[in-house]
Amino acid sequence: MPTPQGKPARASRAPRTPRDGAGPKRATVQEVAEAAGVSTATVSRVLNGNYPVAADTRRRVEQAVRTLGYVVNAQARALAGSRTRTVGIIVEDIIDPFFGFIARGVQRQAAEDGKLCLVCSTYGVAGGELDLIDSLREQRADAVIVVGGGVEDPAYRRKLADRAHALNQDGSWLVLCGRPPLAADVPAGVVDYDNTGGAHAITDYLLGQGHRRILYIGGLDQMSVHRARVAGFRRAYASRGLEVDERLIQPGPFSRRLGYERTAQLLRDGSAGQFAAVFGANDGVAVGAMQALREAGLRIPQDVSVVGYDDIPLAAEVTPALTTVHLPLEQMGREAVRLAVALRGESDGPTDTRHVGTHVVIRDSTAPAPAS
Amino acid sequence: MPTPQGKPARASRAPRTPRDGAGPKRATVQEVAEAAGVSTATVSRVLNGNYPVAADTRRRVEQAVRTLGYVVNAQARALAGSRTRTVGIIVEDIIDPFFGFIARGVQRQAAEDGKLCLVCSTYGVAGGELDLIDSLREQRADAVIVVGGGVEDPAYRRKLADRAHALNQDGSWLVLCGRPPLAADVPAGVVDYDNTGGAHAITDYLLGQGHRRILYIGGLDQMSVHRARVAGFRRAYASRGLEVDERLIQPGPFSRRLGYERTAQLLRDGSAGQFAAVFGANDGVAVGAMQALREAGLRIPQDVSVVGYDDIPLAAEVTPALTTVHLPLEQMGREAVRLAVALRGESDGPTDTRHVGTHVVIRDSTAPAPAS
DNA sequence: CTGAAAGCGCTTACAG
DNA sequence: CTGAAAGCGCTTACAG
Numbered sequence: 001m002p003t004p005q006g007k008p009a010r011a012s013r014a015p016r017t018p019r020d021g022a023g024p025k026r027a028t029v030q031e032v033a034e035a036a037g038v039s040t041a042t043v044s045r046v047l048n049g050n051y052p053v054a055a056d057t058r059r060r061v062e063q064a065v066r067t068l069g070y071v072v073n074a075q076a077r078a079l080a081g082s083r084t085r086t087v088g089i090i091v092e093d094i095i096d097p098f099f100g101f102i103a104r105g106v107q108r109q110a111a112e113d114g115k116l117c118l119v120c121s122t123y124g125v126a127g128g129e130l131d132l133i134d135s136l137r138e139q140r141a142d143a144v145i146v147v148g149g150g151v152e153d154p155a156y157r158r159k160l161a162d163r164a165h166a167l168n169q170d171g172s173w174l175v176l177c178g179r180p181p182l183a184a185d186v187p188a189g190v191v192d193y194d195n196t197g198g199a200h201a202i203t204d205y206l207l208g209q210g211h212r213r214i215l216y217i218g219g220l221d222q223m224s225v226h227r228a229r230v231a232g233f234r235r236a237y238a239s240r241g242l243e244v245d246e247r248l249i250q251p252g253p254f255s256r257r258l259g260y261e262r263t264a265q266l267l268r269d270g271s272a273g274q275f276a277a278v279f280g281a282n283d284g285v286a287v288g289a290m291q292a293l294r295e296a297g298l299r300i301p302q303d304v305s306v307v308g309y310d311d312i313p314l315a316a317e318v319t320p321a322l323t324t325v326h327l328p329l330e331q332m333g334r335e336a337v338r339l340a341v342a343l344r345g346e347s348d349g350p351t352d353t354r355h356v357g358t359h360v361v362i363r364d365s366t367a368p369a370p371a372s
Numbered sequence: 373m374p375t376p377q378g379k380p381a382r383a384s385r386a387p388r389t390p391r392d393g394a395g396p397k398r399a400t401v402q403e404v405a406e407a408a409g410v411s412t413a414t415v416s417r418v419l420n421g422n423y424p425v426a427a428d429t430r431r432r433v434e435q436a437v438r439t440l441g442y443v444v445n446a447q448a449r450a451l452a453g454s455r456t457r458t459v460g461i462i463v464e465d466i467i468d469p470f471f472g473f474i475a476r477g478v479q480r481q482a483a484e485d486g487k488l489c490l491v492c493s494t495y496g497v498a499g500g501e502l503d504l505i506d507s508l509r510e511q512r513a514d515a516v517i518v519v520g521g522g523v524e525d526p527a528y529r530r531k532l533a534d535r536a537h538a539l540n541q542d543g544s545w546l547v548l549c550g551r552p553p554l555a556a557d558v559p560a561g562v563v564d565y566d567n568t569g570g571a572h573a574i575t576d577y578l579l580g581q582g583h584r585r586i587l588y589i590g591g592l593d594q595m596s597v598h599r600a601r602v603a604g605f606r607r608a609y610a611s612r613g614l615e616v617d618e619r620l621i622q623p624g625p626f627s628r629r630l631g632y633e634r635t636a637q638l639l640r641d642g643s644a645g646q647f648a649a650v651f652g653a654n655d656g657v658a659v660g661a662m663q664a665l666r667e668a669g670l671r672i673p674q675d676v677s678v679v680g681y682d683d684i685p686l687a688a689e690v691t692p693a694l695t696t697v698h699l700p701l702e703q704m705g706r707e708a709v710r711l712a713v714a715l716r717g718e719s720d721g722p723t724d725t726r727h728v729g730t731h732v733v734i735r736d737s738t739a740p741a742p743a744s
Numbered sequence: 745c746t747g748a749a750a751g752c753g754c755t756t757a758c759a760g
Numbered sequence: 761c762t763g764a765a766a767g768c769g770c771t772t773a774c775a776g
Contacts, residue, residue: 026542028769039747044771054745069538074510075450076769079752084447086490094479095472104467107493116507118458119491121479135488138446166441170398256689291691317628319663400753411763416755426761448753451768 027068035064047072078140082171087337088118088136088144090129097312098282098329102147102177105333113341115142133163133174143173143189143340145333149225150179157182164188173343177336180224181353189339190353191332195225198325198358199232200239202307203279205323205360207240210369211277211305217250217262217289218281226251229281229309247272254281259288267296276304276369283308283315283324290318290365301367311361320364328356399440407436419444450512454543459709460490460508460516462501469684470654470701474519474549477705485713487514505535505546515545515561515712517705521597522551529554536560545715549708552596553725561711562725563704567597570697570730571604572611574679575651577695577732579612582741583649583677589622589634589661590653598623601653601681619644626653631660639668648676648741655680655687655696662690662737673739683733692736700728 029047033040038057045051046061053061064070078084089106091099107117118141122128129146136144144167150160161182164174168187175189182188206214216233219226230249237244250272252258259280266272278293280286286308290300298304300320308315311326335354343352401419405412410429417423418433425433436442450456461478463471479489490513494500501518508516516539522532533554536546540559547561554560578586588605591598602621609616622644624630631652638644650665652658658680662672670676672692680687683698707726715724 029771030769040770041747041749041772042745045746048771052745057745071506071510071538073451073512073769075447075456075512076752077771078447079445079451079754080769080771081752082771093476094466095469095476097467100467100472103491104465104493107466107491108495111492116490116492116511118488119475119479120483120488121476123480134443138443139488140445140447166443401755402753412754413756413763413765414761417762420755424761429761445753448768449755451770452753452755453768454755 026073027070028073029070032061032064032068032070035068036060083142084140085115086118086139086141087115087340088120088132088139088141089147089333090120090122090132090136090144091147092122092124094119094121097314098310099147101312101329102333102336105330105335106145106337107333108330109334109337113337115337130159130163133160133167137163137167137170137172140170141172142344143175143337145175145177145336145340146179147177147333147336148179149223150176151222152224152227153222161186161188171344173340175336175340175343177332178225180228181351184351186351188351189336189343190351191335191339191356192353193327193332193356193358195228196232196235198309198327198360199229199279200236201232202309202323202325202360203233203236204239205362206277206279206305206307206366207236207242209277209305209366212242212369213245213248213273213275214277214279215248215250215263215266215272215275215289216279216281217252217259218254218285219251220253221251226281233279245273248275254285256284256288259285259290260292261288263289263292264296267292267298277366278304278306280306280308283310283312283322286322286324286365287314287318290322301365303370305366305369307366315361316363318365323363323366324361326359326361328358332356398445399442400445401442404433404436404440404442407440408432455514456512457487458490458511458513459487459712460492460504460511460513461519461705462492462494462504462508462516463519464494464496466491466493469686470682471519473684473701474705474708477702477707478517478709479705480702481706481709485709487709502531502535505532505539509535509539509542509544512542513544514716515547515709517547517549517708517712518551519549519705519708520551521595522548523594524596524599525594533558533560543716545712547708547712547715549704550597552600553723556723558723560723561708561715562723563707563711563728564725565699565704565728565730567600568604568607570681570699570732571601571651572608573604574681574695574697574732575605575608576611577734578649578651578677578679578738579608579614581649581677581738584614584741585617585620585645585647586649586651587620587622587635587638587644587647587661588651588653589624589631590626590657591623592625593623598653605651617645620647626657628656628660631657631662632664633660635661635664636668639664639670649738650676650678652678652680654682655684655694658694658696658737659686659690662694673737675742677738677741679738687733688735695735695738696733698731698733700730704728 029040029043033043046053046058087110110117120132164186167174177191181190250262278289293304308322308324311324315322315324401412401415405415418425418430459482482489492504536558539546549563553562622634650661665676680694680696683696687694687696
């Protein structure tokens with residue numbers, strides 16, 4: 001009946017008494033059982049298909065399910081069972097292709113395994129990872145996948161290790177994806193790749209082309225990824241008995257803007273000396289550097305060679321196409337989920353580490369050093 | 373004790389009897405209550421902070437929580453309460469910036485509201501949306517946000533409407549983001565923008581620059597977004613009393629590759645006649661077209677003007693920077709979550725539609741038509 | 745192959 | 761301000 005007042009009849013905030021006629025309502029196993037004339041146990045068994053049920057009984061149940069439009073209540077199922085069929089993934093920013101592709105791999109593998117993904121982003125907030133792991137623990141995610149290079153700070157690593165133990169207690173697992181292991185006694189899975197080796201390989205390629213003064217741009221000291229890449233850069237020089245001019249190592253956030261601005265500045269003020277090659281700590285940095293070089297009237301690769309890291313699609317799309325280190329990002333995401341599934345098999349196995357391979361992709365942004 | 377055989381001591385698949393010593397174990401409210409010397413009701417009340425509790429009692433409980441490392445069990449909470457504090461979002465592909473930015477907005481707003489996001493992708497599989505909505509319904513997501521242009525097929529829209537009703541039954545809501553409403557009687561939220569108006573505006577801008585033969589590339593007939601954009605394109609011509617040469621409308625998937633290949637082909641075989649402007653149905657298509665034009669020796673914008681749609685970062689990064697229609701993608705995502713929250717306030721309100729504004733961004737890829 | 749019943753870990757009227 | 765108790769909707773030994 002219409003409300004006497006002209007106000008819209010919106011549900012008053014009366015306390016929800018159980019089943020007061022209004023309020024949300026969806027069919028339950030109970031109702032399906034009644035409709036099919038069987039017990040709830042039987043309904044559960046046909047729903048899960050994990051136990052023999054007479055063909056005829058099964059049919060009656062399936063019929064009832066259809067008629068009532070029944071859908072299982074995942075929370076009730078998770079509470080009664082032991083798994084939530086959910087995996088959590090924590091990235092810095094879903095819009096960054098590095099994270100985006102890994103997240104895509106995680107999603108796809110999870111979907112194939114009948115799981116759903118809880119995706120969280122830290123947006124670079126310090127400690128954001130920790131809080132998100134806690135939220136995901138509340139959700140009892142079957143696994144929590146933390147993506148990307150981690151902070152090297154020992155205090156932080158200890159906190160992360162605590163989370164790993166807590167998750168493991170709960171029967172879940174922490175999986176580090178693109179980050180080195182925490183410690184031997186920490187129950188966590190790891191999917192990693194060889195940053196040092198990749199940086200070594202691409203630096204050595206440049207060195208082999210006759211380049212000696214390579215400007216290395218990008219990376220923050222606390223990040224494991226950065227330290228490993230710089231280490232590879234240095235080692236390549238060392239392998240050939242060459243020295244690195246420290247002025248050529250220019251740290252900063254992994255961003256296109258950094259590549260652009262730092263390159264432009266060094267070109268302008270010459271404070272790092274000359275250079276005829278640029279190593280961007282990731283593809284974005286490299287592309288930013290390319291733009292600055294071009295604006296300064298330098299040709300790529302005739303005057304300056306440029307390389308990146310990661311091989312996101314952008315690398316192949318710019319002109320000239322960028323020489324870089326290929327990372328199987330999507331595969332890393334898939335691997336992380338597979339590893340988590342494997343680990344749950346063990347009651348509390350040791351840390352398990354999986355390595356994925358990388359390789360240098362030579363495109364058009366590199367050439368032999370100009371004769372000086 | 374070590375297993376007699378040399379095999380690794382992995383937990384045998386014995387049936388999990390309740391609390392058999394091994395197995396995952398985490399503290400419960402029960403245990404916190406005992407440790408604090410109060411009832412579980414009281415623990416729940418301090419945890420949720422939604423009810424007065426004596427300061428001293430509160431302290432004891434908080435202490436116990438800390439000591440035991442207690443974390444709430446979200447499934448149990450959701451089962452006992454009525455909300456899951458979870459929102460589901462369905463996109464085509466998280467790696468596509470159009471979807472990525474919307475997903476980011478959804479995530480951020482959800483995080484601010486204390487909710488977690490279940491992110492799903494269809495990867496363009498027909499009907500994928502429907503299945504994913506069902507999964508999200510199992511999860512009892514507080515809202516299910518479906519992103520991007522929808523299929524116009526009436527049968528499909530009917531199925532979607534069924535899902536909307538089902539969700540509404542459950543006390544949840546379907547929210548369409550970047551897609552027109554289904555029908556007046558369907559309980560679903562809508563966050564949309566004016567595709568026709570945007571396409572009209574940017575086409576009119578080109579027309580105002582003296583262009584008459586504008587090549588329109590991209591879009592599939594079944595997609596609502598495409599139909600609306602083409603309608604705007606046509607209307608701009610009509611407003612000025614001009615005719616559209618149908619050969620200049622070239623449909624296809626929204627992809628960089630389409631822009632590149634179709635443009636290259638038309639330049640080669642001339643089957644669409646001449647054109648001195650290209651309207652890419654989205655920025656990716658436009659950038660692909662730019663590449664083909666450049667390879668054909670044409671200058672942008674001196675010889676050919678190019679415009680796109682969406683204004684993803686790529687648009688500002690290419691050279692010359694692309695004139696396009698700006699969409700507040702991240703804001704759309706946020707709006708979708710806010711709308712969902714608002715809708716849950718009503719027991720079953722009518723369809724609620726929110727419009728976000730768009731505008732043309734003029735950059736360097738457009739210029740007056742060359743004198744012919 | 746099937747059912748009765750306990751239990752998963754919370755929240756929330758209800759009663760003090 | 762606090763507690764006893766019911767109930768959320770499933771799954772899973774246990775017993776036939």
